[in-house]
Structure formats: C-alpha cells, structure tokens
Amino acid sequence: MNSKPIGVFDSGIGGLTVLKEIVRLMPAENTVYLGDTARVPYGTKSKETVSRYALEDARFLLTREVKLVVTACNTASAYAIPELKREIPVPVIGVIEPGARAAIEATRNNKIGIIGTEGTVKSRAYSKTIQAMRPAVETFEKACPLFVPLVEEGFSHDEVTDLVASRYLKELKAAGIDTLVLGCTHYPLLKETISGFMGEGITLIDSAESTAAEIRGLLAEMGLSNDTDRTSHSFYVTDSPERFSRVGRLFFGERLNGPELVHVEAN
C-alpha cells in the first residue's frame, strides 16, 4: 500500500505547481498526474460541470491504484470536494483548506485577500473556510481571469502582466490586506509580479506549498508514507500531450516524462 502512488489531478497544466511541491517535499513518493486538457479550463465553468469532470478525473486516478487523491485545481476544490469525499474510496485532499489555514497563520491584521478564477471566487470557498476557522478575519476576493492565459503565453515577467496585475489588485491593496492567497495553480508563477505591485509587507500564500505539507502530515499519520529510493512519476492527459510537455516545463522544470493520452469521460 505505501508504495502506491499519490494521485494528482488538475484541469490541465497548472496542477504541476502542486505536484512539484509534493515531489520536493516527499521525494520518496510515487506520483500519477492527470491533466484534463481536453476540457480545460474549469475556472469559467459551472459547479455542476466542474463536479462531473472532477469525479471522472478522480475515478481515472483510482484505476491507477492511487493511495490518495489530490485535487490540485482550486476551482475543482472549491466546488467538488464534498462530492469527491463521498464518492472516492481513498482520502481526498483539496487545496482550499491548506491554503486557508496557512493564510490564517500568516495574517497579523486579520485582513486576507484571495485571488482566483471566476469559479473559485464565485464559490467563496476560501472566505467560507477561513471564516469558519476564524470568524474575526475579513476577506476580500477578486477574480483574475487573465492571469492564467498570461502565464501560459509565457508572459509571467512582462509589462503586460504588470499592467493587468495593477488593474486586478488595486482594490485589494487599498483594502489594507496583509496576506494574499494565490488561489489558482498558475499564480505561483506570478509571485514576483504580484509582490512587486502589492509591496514587500504582504505575505503571499502559495496553496501548493501548504497542500504538499498537509499531504505529508496525512500520510505520516495514516502510516502510508513511502520509503523506497526508486520513484516513478507518470503523467496522463486527455488531449495534446505535446502541448502539455512544452508548456508544462514552465511549471515543473525539465523532468516531465512524455505524458500518455487517455479518455476519462464516463460512458
């Protein structure tokens, strides 16, 4: 059981930021990654559709005998975690709770900003989770739909992105937050741009790091940590393996094995 892989799914490429943290923190773990590139993005789609896709993604990971399912996608985490926990017979971890917990630990003035996709912000999942943990916290949410295409276009360090960031973030800055949750897997690639605008006093919360730490804790607690010294990392996509490899390097570095094309739609 312990040598079974950790399964990670995402709407596409962005979840590689979460996988990267998992591999960095737990180098002895095997992993299986699924990117649903045939239906990406999830961030503009409805709760019903995202939940259906997430369930199909998780069920595919089960066929790869994973010991744990990680919902790396913030939108899927925001919409589908309760349903996934009900339907999937292995532990399911999303990125919202770890991110919310890290934000609460970081804030000094109890004012937390959250940026994410349209879906994540519409769900108010981060605000609800944060306020359930600490009711005194005030939250400020802002959807930043252009950040994902800007990152995928390779514009992470670019005057275009600086301009878009200033547009999206000015209200959060004016609100006086001291902590900002990067509530989308792509946003860690914009850390410099975002902190350049927000200023150095603002703590950026990377859900990828918090989620990896939470997974390590959970595996240890359940006695499921692996300790082999030869690990394997498998990649599956539902479309365009070539594009995944190419753009995936922005997120994961050079270590991407050629991803395998699969279909996950329920018939």
Place this chain on the structure above:
Amino acid sequence: MNSKPIGVFDSGIGGLTVLKEIVRLMPAENTVYLGDTARVPYGTKSKETVSRYALEDARFLLTREVKLVVTACNTASAYAIPELKREIPVPVIGVIEPGARAAIEATRNNKIGIIGTEGTVKSRAYSKTIQAMRPAVETFEKACPLFVPLVEEGFSHDEVTDLVASRYLKELKAAGIDTLVLGCTHYPLLKETISGFMGEGITLIDSAESTAAEIRGLLAEMGLSNDTDRTSHSFYVTDSPERFSRVGRLFFGERLNGPELVHVEAN
C-alpha cells in the same frame, strides 16, 4: 424545408459574431445556435479532440432539424470540415473558405496576414486554402492566444489590449501585408484596436461577414431561403447559461433569449 432553421455551432460565445451577421443579412431566417461552453475553448486543443467535439455539436443541431450547419468556430472549421461534410447529411459551411476568398478579393500586393488561435494557425488552413485559390499569394500567420480572454474580460478597448496587439502584430506589419484575416470569431470585437496598430491602409477581413454572404448565396442557389415574417432564434449551451447570456451581449447585443442547457457528448 425552407422554414427550417439554420444551425450554427461554436466552441462557445464567439460564434455569435457569425450569427449576428446571418441575422442581419437574412432577417427572415430561423436560427438555432449551440455554444459548447462545457468544453470551450477549442483553440488550444488537438485536431482529434476538436473534430470529435465538432461532430457531436453538429449532430445535436441535426436533432433540431436544421437545413444547414454553420461551423462558426475557426478552429473547428480548420480541423473538421472534411469529416463534418462526410458525416452530416445537410450542407456544412465553415468560415475558412469564405474568409480566404474575401482576402484574395481584397489584396492588391498579394501579401495576406492571418491571425487566429494556436489550432487554426497550426493547421495552416487559411494559407492552404488561399494558396490553392491563388498560388501567387504570400501568407503570414500568427497565433494570438490572449485576444480571446481579453475580449471576454471586456478589455476590447483598453491599453492592455493595445500593448498585446502591438506585440502580436508587429511582424505582420513589418512583412508589408495589405490584408489581414481576423481568423477567430472574437477578433471582430478588436477591429479598432487592430486597425489602430496596423494603420488604415490595411484591409481587415471579417470571416463572419463573408460567411453570412456565402450562406445567403447557397440558400438561394438551393432554393432553401425562407420568407416568413416571424422568425425565431434559439440558443443552446452545454454549460453556464447565465455566463453565456452575460458575456454574449458583448457579441450579439440585447436580443439573446435565455439559452437552454443541453448535453451533447456521445455516449
């Protein structure tokens, strides 16, 4: 038969620019529009996946008894027209041929630029079609992936979009083209931004207009034009009717009837 609707499908919202031209040019025609918003966008996806989706979309339109299928999406037109013509038992029209023909009529110096999604540009469908019609024409293609999200974010007239346009279009300008094909349904909303950068001497080809003209000709030729004075326009989407209505206004004006949610995946 004549009163049967014209069927139009697109990956999402953008095809409304084509529908708008159809309705403007043929106000007596009934129409049915399908936006595949559960799987949008098509522009970054593979030929195989886009063709599968296009076929499912067209088959849905057949269930609405359309007399003609219009592939409003450039990427689907670039990849799937031969397969659609083979599989669909009513006439199928894409946007590539009408756009290519209009560009050839417009060019004086035989240098034509084409902008579109990653998929459309990768397929080189416009270049192939143009050069088959007139081999002397030189073509220059450029993918502009940020234009679609910029339009959907409401940034059609914005300094961010000016900056992105100058980045994407500078090579085409330097190449000395006199005609530029707007090879994506969203781009007509950027006409002012694009001609602002390219200069007034450049003719912009809107595939939506050329396609509507071609449909009118085809219907007349086949004796299938409608002449009732009460028309209906139905809208179907595969996800998020509310978002479709809201963003669709940018493309179609105020006349959008509440779209109906449907599933089109083959089982």
